[in-house]
Amino acid sequence: NAGVMQNPRHLVRRRGQEARLRCSPMKGHSHVYWYRQLPEEGLKFMVYLQKENIIDESGMPKERFSAEFPKEGPSILRIQQVVRGDSAAYFCASSPPTSGRGGELFFGEGSRLTVL
Amino acid sequence: GQNIDQPTEMTATEGAIVQINCTYQTSGFNGLFWYQQHAGEAPTFLSYNVLDGLEEKGRFSSFLSRSKGYSYLLLKELQMKDSASYLCAVRDRAGNMLTFGGGTRLMVKP
Numbered sequence: 001n002a003g004v005m006q007n008p009r010h011l012v013r014r015r016g017q018e019a020r021l022r023c024s025p026m027k028g029h030s031h032v033y034w035y036r037q038l039p040e041e042g043l044k045f046m047v048y049l050q051k052e053n054i055i056d057e058s059g060m061p062k063e064r065f066s067a068e069f070p071k072e073g074p075s076i077l078r079i080q081q082v083v084r085g086d087s088a089a090y091f092c093a094s095s096p097p098t099s100g101r102g103g104e105l106f107f108g109e110g111s112r113l114t115v116l
Numbered sequence: 117g118q119n120i121d122q123p124t125e126m127t128a129t130e131g132a133i134v135q136i137n138c139t140y141q142t143s144g145f146n147g148l149f150w151y152q153q154h155a156g157e158a159p160t161f162l163s164y165n166v167l168d169g170l171e172e173k174g175r176f177s178s179f180l181s182r183s184k185g186y187s188y189l190l191l192k193e194l195q196m197k198d199s200a201s202y203l204c205a206v207r208d209r210a211g212n213m214l215t216f217g218g219g220t221r222l223m224v225k226p
Contacts, residue, residue, distance in 0.1 A: 004158075033213060035216075040221075042203060042216045043216040043219075045213060045216075048213045056213055091158065091159070104164060105149075107158040107160070108158060110158060
């Protein structure tokens with residue numbers, strides 16, 4: 001029973017390049033969340049998606065960042081024209097439909113982006 | 117919006133008990149979660165409280181008071197492997213998204 005799978009685990013980009021981070025949720029999970037974590041800090045919410053829908057993107061920077069969760073395939077977090085401040089660990093989490101009941105998020109191992 | 121506060125760091129001795137506090141101010145509330153995160157690893161679920169009171173699970177217990185906007189995580193019989201960050205998170209009434217506090221780094225010393 002595979003958990004949340006993220007790739008790449010480590011990614012190095014130069015300023016101005018694009019970064020694409022992928023996340024496959026746990027089997028049976030239809031909700032995906034992306035969080036960013038700077039060193040020694042907590043998790044900051046970025047975006048919440050269901051299949052083919054962005055439910056809440058209130059934590060996403062307005063420019064350069066986008067996310068999708070297509071009908072087929074993994075969720076993708078895309079960062080265009082990366083800058084040094086984008087260097088962080090990006091965690092994906094998934095959950096099943098909870099209908100308002102308790103349902104924890106299951107996290108992937110994270111993708112660590114380093115911008116040179 | 118959500119505002120979640122927890123101490124930045126704590127130190128405790130192996131075999132002892134430690135309590136990590138979390139206070140929150142939210143526009144809505146639909147449950148409080150505690151996660152453990154070792155350095156460089158994924159956060160892992162520890163506990164969930166939605167009603168007032170204490171939830172016990174082995175060496176770990178979590179308490180919630182909704183009227184006070186307060187929770188704590190209690191770790192008993194501390195082991196060296198308990199050295200990690202402990203993240204308090206609140207889910208709002210609207211949906212499934214969790215808002216996390218800054219985390220508490222716990223160092224367990226021999």
